[in-house]
Amino acid sequence: MRNINRALLALIVAATPLSGALGGCSDSSDEKNTTDELSEDCSLNSDCGDPLICAFSRCHKQCAADRDCPTGQRCVTGEEDDAEEADKPGVCQLPIEKECEEDRDCNGGQYCGPDQECRDGCNDDSDCNLIKDYTVCTPSNVCAKEDEVGSDGDLPPAGGGSEGGAGGATGAGGGSGGASEPTPGDAGAGGEPAMGSGGAGGASGGTGGTTGGKTGDGGAPSGDDCSLEDVGNDSRDEATPYEFDTEFAGCLQSREDTDWYEFTTPEEPVQGGWLLVGMKDVGTSGGFYLTVYSTEDNAQLQQGYGYQGANGVVYLPVAAGKTFRAEVKMYSAIPPEYTFYASYTPLMDEYEPNDTREEAKPIALGEEIRGHAFQGFASATAPTNDEDWYEVDLAAGNMQITLDQPETIGHYVYLYDETGAQKGGNTYGTAGVDVSYEWTSLDRGKYYVVVRYYTGQMSRGQATTAPDFETEPYVLTVTQD
Ligand SMILES: [Ca+2]
Ligand SMILES: [Ca+2]
Ligand SMILES: [Ca+2]
Numbered sequence: 001m002r003n004i005n006r007a008l009l010a011l012i013v014a015a016t017p018l019s020g021a022l023g024g025c026s027d028s029s030d031e032k033n034t035t036d037e038l039s040e041d042c043s044l045n046s047d048c049g050d051p052l053i054c055a056f057s058r059c060h061k062q063c064a065a066d067r068d069c070p071t072g073q074r075c076v077t078g079e080e081d082d083a084e085e086a087d088k089p090g091v092c093q094l095p096i097e098k099e100c101e102e103d104r105d106c107n108g109g110q111y112c113g114p115d116q117e118c119r120d121g122c123n124d125d126s127d128c129n130l131i132k133d134y135t136v137c138t139p140s141n142v143c144a145k146e147d148e149v150g151s152d153g154d155l156p157p158a159g160g161g162s163e164g165g166a167g168g169a170t171g172a173g174g175g176s177g178g179a180s181e182p183t184p185g186d187a188g189a190g191g192e193p194a195m196g197s198g199g200a201g202g203a204s205g206g207t208g209g210t211t212g213g214k215t216g217d218g219g220a221p222s223g224d225d226c227s228l229e230d231v232g233n234d235s236r237d238e239a240t241p242y243e244f245d246t247e248f249a250g251c252l253q254s255r256e257d258t259d260w261y262e263f264t265t266p267e268e269p270v271q272g273g274w275l276l277v278g279m280k281d282v283g284t285s286g287g288f289y290l291t292v293y294s295t296e297d298n299a300q301l302q303q304g305y306g307y308q309g310a311n312g313v314v315y316l317p318v319a320a321g322k323t324f325r326a327e328v329k330m331y332s333a334i335p336p337e338y339t340f341y342a343s344y345t346p347l348m349d350e351y352e353p354n355d356t357r358e359e360a361k362p363i364a365l366g367e368e369i370r371g372h373a374f375q376g377f378a379s380a381t382a383p384t385n386d387e388d389w390y391e392v393d394l395a396a397g398n399m400q401i402t403l404d405q406p407e408t409i410g411h412y413v414y415l416y417d418e419t420g421a422q423k424g425g426n427t428y429g430t431a432g433v434d435v436s437y438e439w440t441s442l443d444r445g446k447y448y449v450v451v452r453y454y455t456g457q458m459s460r461g462q463a464t465t466a467p468d469f470e471t472e473p474y475v476l477t478v479t480q481d
Contacts, residue, residue, distance in 0.1 A: 041057060041058060041059075042058060042059050053089060055078035055089075055091045056079060056091075056097065056108060058097075060091035060092055060094065061092040062078075062092075063075035063131075064090050064131070064132055065131065066133065068090075069092035069093075072095075073094070073095070074092075074093045074098070074117075075092060075132070076090065076091060076093045076119070077109060077110075077120045077130050077131060078090060079107070079108045088130065090131050095305060095331065096289070096305075098118055100112035100113075100116055100117065100118045105118065106118035106119075109121050110142075111142050112142075113142040113144070113155050114138075114140050114155045114156065115158050119142035119143055119144065120134065120142065122137035122138075122143050123141065127143070128144075131143070133145050133146075136148075138153060138154045138155055139152070139154045140155065226253060226283075226336075226337040228250065228251045228253075233261070234257065234259070234260070235260060236293070239260035240260065241261075241263070242261040242342060244263060244343055244344045245341075245342075245343050247339050247340070248261065249281075249338075249339050249340075250328065250339070251337040252288070252329070252330050252335030252336060252337075252338075253335065255330055256330075257330070258328065259329075260325055260328075261326045261342075262295075262324070263323070265318055265320055265344055266320060266321065266344070266346065267321040268320065269320065269346050269347065269350075269352065270320050270353055271346070271347045271349040271352045271372050271386075272318055272319045272320045272346070272347065272375065273317075273318065273320070273346035273347045273374075273376065274315060274316070274317055274318070274344070274345040274376075274471070275315065275316045275318040275342065275343075276313060276314070276343045277292055277302075277340075277341075277342040278312065278340075278341050278342065279306060279311060279312045279328065279341075280311045282310060282312070282337070282339075283337040283338065284309040285308065285334045286307065286308075286330070286331075286335055286336025287330070287331035287334075287336060288305060288306060288312065288329065288338060289327075289328070290304050290314060290328055291326065291329075292324055293324065293325045293326070294377070294378060294379045294380065295322075295323040295325060296322070296378055296379040297380055297381075299379055299380030300380075301316055301377055302314040302315075302316050306331075307336070316376075317376040317458050317459075318377055318378070319376040319383070320376070322376075322378045326340070326342065328340065347372040347374050347473075348370075348473075349371045349388070349473070351371055351388060352388075354389045354390070355386065356387075356389060357420070357448060359389060360448055361389070361390055361391065363390045363392050363449075363478065365479055365480055366477065366478075367477070367478075368475055369475065369476040370473035370474070371388050371451065371476065372386070373385070373386045373452065373454075374386050374458070374470075375453070377458070382458065385453040385458070386452070386453045387451070387452045388450065389449075389450050390448065390449045390450075390451075390476070390478075391447070392447055392449060392478050393446055393447075394444065394445065394446075394447050394480060396443055397441070397442065397480060397481075398438060398439065398440045398441070398480060399415075399438070399442055399447075399480050400436060400437070400438045400481065401413055401415075401436065401437045401438075401439075401449065401476065401477070402435070402436040402475075402476070402477045403429055403434065403435050403436070403475070403477075404434045405429050405430075405433060405434060405435065405474050406431070406470050406472035406474060407470065409431050409453065409455045409474070411428070411429055411451050411452060411474060412426055412452040412454045413427045413429070413437060413451055414427075415448070415449055415450075416450065417443075417445060417446075417447055417448075418445050418446045418448075423447070424439055428454060449476070449478060451474065451476060
């Protein structure tokens with residue numbers, strides 16, 4: 001029976017991207033999606049979807065050992081205020097939390113190891129008993145696995161080659177708990193040099209893989225056979241102007257190269273819309289981070305990544321007439337070639353702007369009003385929920401409102417009289433459900449109908465999936481019988 005259950009579980013895991021990735025035995029694309037979903041900003045555990053927990057201001061999967069984590073991620077000690085050290089839960093280290101040049105690049109009690117990866121800090125072995133298998137306190141004061149350390153008891157330095165042969169000790173030390181796992185920066189199957197082995201001093205050739213010399217500091221890495229010239233878009237001030245729905249073939253010409261793109265959403269319609277920014281045709285040996293920034297506060301709004309040929313895409317609800325930038329930079333050891341693209345899906349709400357009583361739009365009885373309760377981001381500050389105000393003249397008697405709701409967004413409906421007094425209570429319709437309400441014995445006069453977004457709040461938390469990517473309008477109708 002147990003075997004059958006296991007088989008069923010395996011099937012479910014295989015069929016469900018999210019489950020597959022959470023299961024820790026995912027392929028790289030599943031892992032990518034989930035990692036981005038996990039990395040939402042947070043300050044409390046309750047900011048994260050259960051069972052994720054908040055650590056280092058991001059949502060993480062809990063773990064006790066590497067094998068609890070998505071492939072290639074290290075289990076590290078999490079933070080929990082007031083918790084005794086021994087009670088701090090382990091969390092799966094996100095890719096963006098891994099690489100470092102010095103200690104201050106690392107979270108919490110982590111130090112930057114000789115392999116230029118953030119690891120739990122320690123003074124002696126007794127400090128390294130919180131995460132399974134990381135039992136050795138190295139001379140460089142970071143916790144490591146026994147099979148990661150060399151004969152001197154320490155981790156091989158980044159770029160210093162390794163003592164272990166092809167892709168050897170450093171490959172394992174790439175931080176993933178197994179050279180067989182296709183981790184970013186791993187010296188694995190593709191012969192791609194690990195961050196910790198083919199890096200800065202790559203000339204020492206520790207990895208011995210056929211591509212081992214690609215990222216050596218001595219010469220420009222060839223990346224994914226990138227023959228494109230660098231267009232010089234190396235900073236946000238030099239961003240390449242980008243037009244929606246075009247494709248831009250690019251390449252990171254070196255490990256340090258960054259490519260910036262800049263684009264502006266149309267002024268009309270004023271409701272704003274959905275931004276999608278993506279990378280495809282990604283070289284099969286390299287990897288990238290894709291980050292979207294606002295220009296109002298230069299804040300990071302969204303980030304995704306992909307490697308070893310995987311595409312990456314991020315979604316974001318955005319305001320009309322705003323300029324954004326996207327940055328492409330290296331994620332794994334080899335700078336990739338890629339195709340950058342972005343699209344914008346505007347939401348037509350001809351009654352906007354109508355966010356206040358003063359802006360209320362007159363409507364007629366029986367008129368089918370198609371609107372969107374939507375607000376997009378212009379900066380890191382979350383927009384308030386959209387309100388749509390309508391003004392309608394009613395005869396004395398009863399009034400009915402029907403609201404057909406799109407699949408993923410629920411709405412409040414309020415009624416106010418001309419003096420600003422609310423008539424009746426709050427009404428709320430569950431997303432996807434068509435609702436109708438009736439008010440009885442109203443006096444003749446001018447009234448205001450308000451439709452208000454209610455499905456949590458506009459979010460930029462989901463990097464690669466957009467559960468609220470809703471382009472259907474609601475349909476509001478006011479009648480009197
Ligand atoms: Ca470039
Ligand atoms: Ca609206
Ligand atoms: Ca509005």
